[in-house]
Amino acid sequence: MNVLKRDLQLLQSSNDVVLARQKVRLWATELRFSLVDQTKLVTAASELARNALDHGKGGAMTMEVLSMNGKSGLRLVFEDHGPGIADIEQALKDGFTTGSGMGLGLGGSKRLVNEFCIESEIGKGTKVTITRWK
Amino acid sequence: MERIPILRIGSLLLITIQLDMHDKLALQLQDDVTHRISDYGSTGVLIDISSLEIVDSFIGRTLANIAAMSRVLGAETVVVGMQPAVAITLVELGMSLPGVRTALTVEAGMDLLLTAVNEAGNESEDERSQA
Numbered sequence: 598m599n600v601l602k603r604d605l606q607l608l609q610s611s612n613d614v615v616l617a618r619q620k621v622r623l624w625a626t627e628l629r630f631s632l633v634d635q636t637k638l639v640t641a642a643s644e645l646a647r648n649a650l651d652h653g654k655g656g657a658m659t660m661e662v663l664s665m666n667g668k669s670g671l672r673l674v675f676e677d678h679g680p681g682i683a684d685i686e687q688a689l690k691d692g693f694t695t696g697s698g699m700g701l702g703l704g705g706s707k708r709l710v711n712e713f714c715i716e717s718e719i720g721k722g723t724k725v726t727i728t729r730w731k
Numbered sequence: 732m733e734r735i736p737i738l739r740i741g742s743l744l745l746i747t748i749q750l751d752m753h754d755k756l757a758l759q760l761q762d763d764v765t766h767r768i769s770d771y772g773s774t775g776v777l778i779d780i781s782s783l784e785i786v787d788s789f790i791g792r793t794l795a796n797i798a799a800m801s802r803v804l805g806a807e808t809v810v811v812g813m814q815p816a817v818a819i820t821l822v823e824l825g826m827s828l829p830g831v832r833t834a835l836t837v838e839a840g841m842d843l844l845l846t847a848v849n850e851a852g853n854e855s856e857d858e859r860s861q862a
Contacts, residue, residue, distance in 0.1 A: 611753040618751065618785065636785055636816040640824060643787040647754070691825050702788060705824035 601669075602662040608646050608675075609655045617646040617658050621673065624660060628669055630731055638671060638729045641706035645675040645725050648702050653677020653723055663728070670711075670730040678722040685715055735760045737767050743844070744768065744806075747779040757793040764797050768804045775848045776801050777840055781812030791826045798831045807847040808832060811840035 602624075606617045621642040625635040642658070649656035656677030663670040682688045689704045703725075707713040712728040733756065738745040744767055746760070764776060778794065780786065786794070798808040809832045813821075821828070832847065834840035 611755050615751050615753045622784065633816045633819055636814075636820045637823070640785045640787050640820045643785060643789075644824075647787075647789060705788060705826075708823050708825070709820065 598663055598665040600661050601664055602660075604660045606658045606660070607655075608649045608657055608677075611647075611650065614643060614646045614650060618643050620660060621671070624662065624671055625729075628662065628671060628731060630671070630729070634729060634731075637709040638673075638727075641709040641727055641729075642673055644702040644706040645673070645727065648725075649675045649677040649679075649723075653679030656722070668730055670728050672726065672728040675725045676722065677724075681719040681721055682715075682717040682723055683719060685717060689715075732759070734763065737763055739767070739771055739773070742771075742773055742848075743775040743777060744771075744773045745777050745779075747782070749782045751784070752790065754789055757790055761793055761797050761800070765800050765804060768801055768806045773806050774851070775844045776806055776808040777837070777844055778808065778810045779812050779837055779840075780810060780817075781814065783817065784814070786813070786817050786821050788824060788826055791821060791824075791828060795828055795831055805851070807844060807851055809834055809840040809844040809847070811835065811837050 604620065606620055607613055608617060618639050622635060622639050625638050630638065646658055654677065656675060659674040661672040663672055689707065691704045706727065710727040710729045714726040715723070717723040735746060735748055735756065744764065746764070767773060778797070794810055801808045811834045813833065832843060834843050
């Protein structure tokens with residue numbers, strides 16, 4: 598698997614979440630994802646960027662254009678140094694929330710992408726990696 | 732501070748969301764709509780989201796909140812113009828906007844809104860005549 602392109606977007610304010618959405622939209626368009634796939638990826642990015650901001654006290658999104666066996670994909674990594682998630686399985690369930698949201702962010706964004714990986718350590722932070730292949 | 736404009740047409744409020752809203756702007760809109768309804772005694776709210784390229788759980792919740800708060804204040808809400816890709820994504824995300832009236836176009840939304848406003852008006856008259 599090759600990484601063809603990489604960029605970083607800081608997530609420190611709600612305006613950064615908008616910037617993250619716009620960058621993901623731009624790259625997904627460049628990769629010629631279908632409109633529905635673009636929308637799913639941008640929506641998932643919006644949920645995870647907001648999580649990093651609201652629950653992780655800010656963080657960053659790394660974007661990567663991937664190429665594997667002639668297929669192209671977009672990978673997004675959301676990292677924060679917040680309190681971490683105690684029970685990941687519970688956090689992935691619809692309706693589970695510790696904040697003011699709907700509790701659809703994690704479980705919902707998992708349904709919108711092809712690959713979803715979450716790592717979290719209490720007191721250290723959370724890292725969510727999502728990939729959508731074309 | 733930037734704001735989403737709210738137009739007043741008689742007893743109705745008309746809102747067209749034409750930019751990628753950050754969360755604070757969405758909350759500001761929620762606040763502004765409730766205040767306008769209360770200031771003007773509006774009975775209906777039409778929200779056009781045809782320019783929105785995504786509706787995530789936060790924006791979805793804001794729309795549902797606006798509809799719920801408006802209802803409590805005596806106004807009906809219709810959300811119009813959702814793009815098909817947005818609808819597909821929103822449902823897959825796990826949100827089907829329960830409690831929010833929707834229509835495909837502004838025209839259909841306006842019909843729905845006027846019907847809803849009339850029905851709400853009749854109901855409250857019925858209650859009054861019963862009392």
